[in-house]
Every structure is written in C-alpha cells, then in structure tokens.
Amino acid sequence: MNLKETILNRRTIKPMHFNGENVSKEIIEEMLTAANWAPTHRNTEPWRFVIYSGESKTKFAKETAEMFRQVKTDEGKMEKTAIDKKFEKIQLNANLSSHIIALIMKRDEEKRVPEIEEICAVSCAVQNMMLTATANNVAHIWSSGGLTFHPEMKKYLNITEEDKILGFLYVGKSDLKPKSKRFIPLEDKVIWKE
Numbered sequence: 803m804n805l806k807e808t809i810l811n812r813r814t815i816k817p818m819h820f821n822g823e824n825v826s827k828e829i830i831e832e833m834l835t836a837a838n839w840a841p842t843h844r845n846t847e848p849w850r851f852v853i854y855s856g857e858s859k860t861k862f863a864k865e866t867a868e869m870f871r872q873v874k875t876d877e878g879k880m881e882k883t884a885i886d887k888k889f890e891k892i893q894l895n896a897n898l899s900s901h902i903i904a905l906i907m908k909r910d911e912e913k914r915v916p917e918i919e920e921i922c923a924v925s926c927a928v929q930n931m932m933l934t935a936t937a938n939n940v941a942h943i944w945s946s947g948g949l950t951f952h953p954e955m956k957k958y959l960n961i962t963e964e965d966k967i968l969g970f971l972y973v974g975k976s977d978l979k980p981k982s983k984r985f986i987p988l989e990d991k992v993i994w995k996e
C-alpha cells in the first residue's frame with residue numbers, strides 16, 4: 803500500500819467487529835515508532851502512551867468498568883440498567899481487542915507552547931499510529947467514550963492535572979472492510995483564494 807492508498811483505506815472499526823485475534827508486538831512497536839515522528843513545536847514531544855495487553859488489559863478493563871459504575875451511580879443521572887450494560891461493554895470491548903493504548907498529552911513543564919499545539923502534536927502522532935495500523939491490516943478505533951475526560955481517569959493513569967488524556971486506541975484484527983463515509987462535500991470545507 804502506498805501512502806495515498808493507506809490514507810484512503812484507514813477506517814474506524816469498532817471492537818464489536820474485532821475477531822479476538824492478537825496483533826504482534828512488532829506491529830505495535832512499528833505504530834509507536836511512527837507516532838514518535840510526529841511534528842512537535844519546540845520539540846516538546848508531548849505524546850505518551852500506556853499499552854495494555856494480556857492480563858494488564860483484563861485488569862484495566864475491570865478496573866475502569868468499576869470506576870465507570872461508581873462514577874455514574876454517584877452522579878445519579880444514568881439508569882442502572884444502562885450503567886450495567888456499559889459495565890459489560892467496557893470489558894467485552896477489551897476482550898475483543900488485542901491491545902488498548904492510552905493516548906496522553908504530557909504538558910511541557912515550562913509551557914513553552916500553547917496547549918492546543920501539544921494536542922495537535924499528539925493527534926498527529928495518533929494518526930501516524932492509525933495509518934501504520936492500516937498498512938498492517940490492523941483494525942482500530944480512537945475512542946473518547948466513557949470516563950476518558952473524567953478526573954478519575956487522570957488519577958487512574960497517574961498523570962498530572964496539566965496533562966490530558968485524548969482517548970484510547972483499541973487495536974485488534976477484523977474481517978470487516980468498512981466503506982468510507984463523508985457527509986459534508988470537500989468543496990464546502992475549502993475556500994480557494996486565487
């Protein structure tokens with residue numbers, strides 16, 4: 803696959819469509835190396851990743867599912883049946899995934915660049931990972947659901963208040979070949995000034 807084909811072939815695939823097969827550590831390492839070559843203003847290199855697989859993935863899913871249940875029960879805004887359903891789904895998604903990668907922006911201690919630039923840099927790193935996954939026929943989804951942006955998740959991942967969790971990359975294998983979908987025509991997103 804050349805670069806253009808890889809970009810056009812990248813598609814989000816949800817864990818419910820993963821087949822439970824594992825992805826090799828070599829491919830995950832290739833994804834991380836690609837991430838590490840993202841652009842970074844003033845070389846702050848703000849991307850950090852925590853990679854869960856095997857037993858650590860099961861533990862992560864169990865603990866974050868319990869955290870979700872606790873937070874939502876305390877908030878009192880969600881039906882108990884919906885909470886229970888999500889509790890099971892978090893663990894099922896993890897079971898079907900080969901790896902779960904926490905996507906973290908580590909804030910530069912001297913704040914040499916605006917926060918938005920650090921988020922941009924990590925997003926570029928994540929896109930590099932997803933394109934590398936695509937090139938290796940590896941299914942993935944960048945998920946920001948559940949408690950991604952909740953302070954409890956920061957505590958769980960042991961990151962500072964200034965750092966940010968941008969989501970979780972669920973990685974696995976899938977037999978599904980999703981079609982591309984774009985709803986807004988490109989012309990509506992571009993202004994040419996000539």
Ligand SMILES: Cc1cc2nc3c(=O)[nH]c(=O)nc-3n(C[C@H](O)[C@H](O)[C@H](O)COP(=O)(O)O)c2cc1C
Nearest residue numbers: 812813814815816943944945946947968969982983
């Ligand atoms: C920052 C970010 C967060 C996302 N979070 C979710 C999510 O929580 N759940 C989900 O189903 N998809 C999530 N997605 C994936 C989008 O649903 C997906 O990119 C979109 O449907 C377009 O499909 P494509 O990636 O195949 O082009 C997220 C994407 C981005 C960039």
